[in-house]
Amino acid sequence: MKKTILFSWFLLISLFVSSSAFAEQSYDLKEITPAVQKALDQRKARYAELQQLKADRVIGESKKGFLDVFPAPLEISKIVLDENRDRKVIYQAIVDQNDLGPAGMGKIQEVFAEVQRGKARPGEKIQLPSGEWIQKT
Numbered sequence: 001m002k003k004t005i006l007f008s009w010f011l012l013i014s015l016f017v018s019s020s021a022f023a024e025q026s027y028d029l030k031e032i033t034p035a036v037q038k039a040l041d042q043r044k045a046r047y048a049e050l051q052q053l054k055a056d057r058v059i060g061e062s063k064k065g066f067l068d069v070f071p072a073p074l075e076i077s078k079i080v081l082d083e084n085r086d087r088k089v090i091y092q093a094i095v096d097q098n099d100l101g102p103a104g105m106g107k108i109q110e111v112f113a114e115v116q117r118g119k120a121r122p123g124e125k126i127q128l129p130s131g132e133w134i135q136k137t
Helices: 002-017 020-024 034-055 074-097 104-119
Strands: 059-061 067-069 125-127 133-135
Touching (some): 059 104, 067 074, 104 125
Antiparallel strands (some): 125 133
C-alpha cells in the first residue's frame, strides 16, 4: 500500500513539475484521500490503452485538461469518460486542499492541459489554448 501511494504521488507530481505554469504557482496535493487514491489507481490501470488510442488518433488532450473523443465506438467513449471522471477527482482535491476557490478549477485544468500537451507524442491530437486541434509535431 505504501509503495502504491508513493508511486501515485510521484506520478501526480510528475504531471505538474514540467509545467511552466507550475513554476508560477505551486499547487500541492496535501493528502491522498481514498477517492484520490482510487482515481490514481484507475488512471494507472488504463494508461496503456489510452496511449494506444492517442497513437491511433481516436482521442486527444483538450485545452481543459481532459480527453476528447473523435468519432469512435462506444467502448472508447466509456474509457474517456472514466479517465475524465478520475482526472476531475484529482483536480478537485488539489483545488480543495489548496483553498483555490471556485476559480481554482479552471487554473488547475489549464496547468494539467499544458503538461499533457507537453507529454503528448508526435502525431497525437492536442488542443491548443486557442481551441484549435492539431497533431503534435
